Protein backbone atom coordinates (compact mmCIF):
# COMPACT_ATOMS: atom_id res chain seq x y z
CA UNK A 1 0.00 0.00 0.00
CA UNK A 2 1.48 3.39 -0.91
CA UNK A 3 1.95 5.93 1.88
CA UNK A 4 -1.02 8.33 1.91
CA UNK A 5 -0.04 12.01 1.72
CA UNK A 6 -2.25 15.03 2.40
CA UNK A 7 -0.50 18.18 1.15
CA UNK A 8 -1.38 21.69 2.38
CA UNK A 9 -0.61 24.69 0.16
CA UNK A 10 -1.11 28.46 0.06
CA UNK A 11 0.28 29.49 -3.33
CA UNK A 12 1.91 28.37 -6.55
CA UNK A 13 2.19 24.74 -5.50
CA UNK A 14 5.39 23.86 -7.33
CA UNK A 15 6.48 21.65 -4.43
CA UNK A 16 3.08 19.93 -4.58
CA UNK A 17 3.55 19.44 -8.34
CA UNK A 18 6.91 17.78 -7.73
CA UNK A 19 5.23 15.34 -5.33
CA UNK A 20 2.37 14.68 -7.77
CA UNK A 21 4.87 14.00 -10.57
CA UNK A 22 6.97 11.68 -8.41
CA UNK A 23 3.91 9.81 -7.14
CA UNK A 24 2.87 8.99 -10.71
CA UNK A 25 5.52 6.24 -10.52
CA UNK A 26 4.22 3.39 -8.30
CA UNK A 27 7.81 2.68 -7.22
CA UNK A 28 7.84 6.04 -5.42
CA UNK A 29 5.77 4.51 -2.63
CA UNK A 30 3.49 7.47 -1.87
CA UNK A 31 0.31 8.95 -3.30
CA UNK A 32 -1.24 12.38 -2.79
CA UNK A 33 -4.77 11.58 -1.58
CA UNK A 34 -5.93 15.18 -0.97
CA UNK A 35 -4.73 18.78 -1.11
CA UNK A 36 -5.90 21.42 1.37
CA UNK A 37 -5.47 25.19 1.40
CA UNK A 38 -6.14 28.25 3.54
CA UNK A 39 -7.32 30.31 0.56
CA UNK A 40 -9.23 29.96 -2.72
CA UNK A 41 -8.14 30.60 -6.26
CA UNK A 42 -4.51 29.54 -6.00
CA UNK A 43 -2.49 27.62 -8.55
CA UNK A 44 -1.75 24.95 -5.94
CA UNK A 45 -5.44 23.97 -5.87
CA UNK A 46 -5.63 24.08 -9.68
CA UNK A 47 -2.67 21.69 -9.87
CA UNK A 48 -4.51 19.24 -7.59
CA UNK A 49 -7.71 19.52 -9.62
CA UNK A 50 -5.84 18.89 -12.88
CA UNK A 51 -4.32 15.77 -11.30
CA UNK A 52 -7.76 14.55 -10.20
CA UNK A 53 -6.90 14.90 -6.50
CA UNK A 54 -9.69 16.05 -4.13
CA UNK A 55 -9.26 19.45 -2.48
CA UNK A 56 -10.58 21.34 0.54
CA UNK A 57 -10.24 24.95 1.72
CA UNK A 58 -10.48 26.39 5.22
CA UNK A 59 -10.04 30.17 5.38
CA UNK A 60 -9.04 31.52 8.76
CA UNK A 61 -11.46 34.44 8.41
CA UNK A 62 -14.43 32.09 8.07
CA UNK A 63 -13.87 30.80 11.64
CA UNK A 64 -14.59 32.57 14.91
CA UNK A 65 -11.26 31.57 16.47
CA UNK A 66 -7.94 30.17 15.36
CA UNK A 67 -8.70 27.02 17.38
CA UNK A 68 -11.91 26.46 15.40
CA UNK A 69 -10.04 26.93 12.14
CA UNK A 70 -7.36 24.45 13.26
CA UNK A 71 -10.02 21.91 14.30
CA UNK A 72 -11.79 22.21 10.95
CA UNK A 73 -8.50 21.85 9.10
CA UNK A 74 -7.52 18.83 11.20
CA UNK A 75 -10.91 17.17 10.61
CA UNK A 76 -10.62 17.59 6.85
CA UNK A 77 -7.06 16.28 6.84
CA UNK A 78 -8.06 13.31 9.02
CA UNK A 79 -10.99 12.42 6.76
CA UNK A 80 -8.41 11.33 4.15
CA UNK A 81 -6.59 9.07 6.66
CA UNK A 82 -3.10 10.28 5.76
CA UNK A 83 0.09 8.57 6.89
CA UNK A 84 2.01 11.83 6.42
CA UNK A 85 0.87 15.47 6.13
CA UNK A 86 3.14 17.71 4.06
CA UNK A 87 3.04 21.50 4.44
CA UNK A 88 4.34 22.61 1.03
CA UNK A 89 4.28 26.39 1.01
CA UNK A 90 1.46 26.49 3.58
CA UNK A 91 1.79 30.00 4.99
CA UNK A 92 -0.10 29.50 8.28
CA UNK A 93 1.09 28.07 11.56
CA UNK A 94 -0.86 24.88 12.18
CA UNK A 95 -2.26 24.40 15.68
CA UNK A 96 -2.33 21.83 18.42
CA UNK A 97 -5.27 19.85 17.05
CA UNK A 98 -3.52 18.91 13.82
CA UNK A 99 -0.22 18.16 15.57
CA UNK A 100 -1.94 16.05 18.26
CA UNK A 101 -3.81 13.99 15.69
CA UNK A 102 -0.69 13.35 13.61
CA UNK A 103 2.27 13.24 16.02
CA UNK A 104 5.62 13.31 14.21
CA UNK A 105 3.76 12.95 10.94
CA UNK A 106 3.44 16.60 9.87
CA UNK A 107 6.38 17.75 7.72
CA UNK A 108 7.10 21.30 6.58
CA UNK A 109 9.50 22.64 4.00
CA UNK A 110 11.05 26.04 4.72
CA UNK A 111 13.18 28.13 2.32
CA UNK A 112 16.14 28.73 4.64
CA UNK A 113 18.69 26.73 6.60
CA UNK A 114 17.01 26.29 9.99
CA UNK A 115 17.48 27.50 12.64
CA UNK A 116 18.36 30.62 10.60
CA UNK A 117 15.64 32.86 9.19
CA UNK A 118 12.38 31.30 10.40
CA UNK A 119 8.98 32.66 9.39
CA UNK A 120 7.40 33.72 6.14
CA UNK A 121 10.26 35.67 4.52
CA UNK A 122 13.24 33.29 4.69
CA UNK A 123 14.83 34.22 1.32
CA UNK A 124 14.43 37.99 1.92
CA UNK A 125 15.85 37.71 5.45
CA UNK A 126 18.84 35.67 4.25
CA UNK A 127 19.55 38.19 1.47
CA UNK A 128 19.27 41.15 3.85
CA UNK A 129 21.63 39.49 6.34
CA UNK A 130 24.25 38.98 3.64
CA UNK A 131 24.82 35.24 4.04
CA UNK A 132 26.82 33.55 1.27
CA UNK A 133 24.88 30.30 1.32
CA UNK A 134 21.30 29.52 2.18
CA UNK A 135 18.92 26.73 1.21
CA UNK A 136 15.88 24.82 2.36
CA UNK A 137 15.02 22.66 5.35
CA UNK A 138 12.51 19.83 5.66
CA UNK A 139 11.50 19.34 9.28
CA UNK A 140 8.98 17.60 11.51
CA UNK A 141 6.56 20.27 12.70
CA UNK A 142 6.40 21.03 16.41
CA UNK A 143 4.67 23.83 18.33
CA UNK A 144 7.33 26.42 17.44
CA UNK A 145 7.97 28.46 14.30
CA UNK A 146 10.25 26.34 12.07
CA UNK A 147 11.87 24.75 15.15
CA UNK A 148 11.09 21.05 14.67
CA UNK A 149 13.55 18.16 14.23
CA UNK A 150 15.35 18.43 10.89
CA UNK A 151 14.79 15.71 8.28
CA UNK A 152 16.93 17.14 5.48
CA UNK A 153 18.64 20.32 4.32
CA UNK A 154 19.90 21.48 0.96
CA UNK A 155 22.32 24.34 0.33
CA UNK A 156 22.51 26.89 -2.51
CA UNK A 157 24.87 29.85 -3.03
CA UNK A 158 23.77 33.46 -2.72
CA UNK A 159 25.03 35.34 -5.79
CA UNK A 160 26.15 38.99 -5.69
CA UNK A 161 23.40 40.09 -8.08
CA UNK A 162 20.56 38.13 -6.46
CA UNK A 163 17.24 39.72 -5.63
CA UNK A 164 14.65 37.95 -3.48
CA UNK A 165 12.94 36.38 -6.51
CA UNK A 166 16.12 34.98 -8.08
CA UNK A 167 17.37 33.64 -4.75
CA UNK A 168 14.02 32.07 -3.86
CA UNK A 169 13.79 30.45 -7.30
CA UNK A 170 17.27 28.89 -6.88
CA UNK A 171 16.24 27.63 -3.44
CA UNK A 172 13.00 26.18 -4.80
CA UNK A 173 14.78 24.11 -7.45
CA UNK A 174 16.89 22.46 -4.74
CA UNK A 175 13.96 22.36 -2.30
CA UNK A 176 11.71 20.37 -4.64
CA UNK A 177 14.43 17.73 -5.13
CA UNK A 178 15.02 17.48 -1.36
CA UNK A 179 11.28 17.21 -0.66
CA UNK A 180 10.66 14.51 -3.27
CA UNK A 181 13.71 12.48 -2.21
CA UNK A 182 12.95 12.71 1.52
CA UNK A 183 9.20 12.11 1.37
CA UNK A 184 9.76 9.10 -0.88
CA UNK A 185 12.37 7.67 1.49
CA UNK A 186 10.07 8.23 4.49
CA UNK A 187 7.16 6.64 2.61
CA UNK A 188 9.18 3.55 1.81
CA UNK A 189 11.30 3.17 4.96
CA UNK A 190 9.72 5.21 7.80
CA UNK A 191 11.21 7.75 10.18
CA UNK A 192 12.36 7.73 13.78
CA UNK A 193 13.27 10.67 16.04
CA UNK A 194 15.67 10.33 18.96
CA UNK A 195 16.72 13.47 20.87
CA UNK A 196 15.83 15.67 17.87
CA UNK A 197 17.89 13.44 15.56
CA UNK A 198 15.78 12.25 12.65
CA UNK A 199 16.67 8.98 10.98
CA UNK A 200 15.01 7.65 7.85
CA UNK A 201 15.12 3.89 7.63
CA UNK A 202 13.47 0.67 8.70
Ligand code: GAR
Pocket residue numbers: 009010011012013014015016044088089090091109110111119120121122136172175
Ligand atom coordinates in the same frame (compact mmCIF):
# COMPACT_ATOMS: atom_id res chain seq x y z
C1 GAR B 1 8.47 27.30 -0.80
O1 GAR B 1 9.76 27.85 -1.06
C2 GAR B 1 8.30 27.00 0.66
O2 GAR B 1 9.46 26.59 1.30
C3 GAR B 1 7.84 28.34 1.18
O3 GAR B 1 6.95 28.81 0.22
C4 GAR B 1 7.37 28.32 -1.06
C5 GAR B 1 6.17 27.71 -1.74
O4 GAR B 1 6.40 27.45 -3.08
N1 GAR B 1 7.28 28.21 2.49
C6 GAR B 1 7.48 29.09 3.47
O5 GAR B 1 8.07 30.13 3.33
C7 GAR B 1 6.86 28.68 4.79
N2 GAR B 1 7.48 29.40 5.87
P1 GAR B 1 5.37 26.59 -3.93
O6 GAR B 1 3.96 27.11 -3.60
O7 GAR B 1 5.73 26.86 -5.36
O8 GAR B 1 5.53 25.15 -3.54
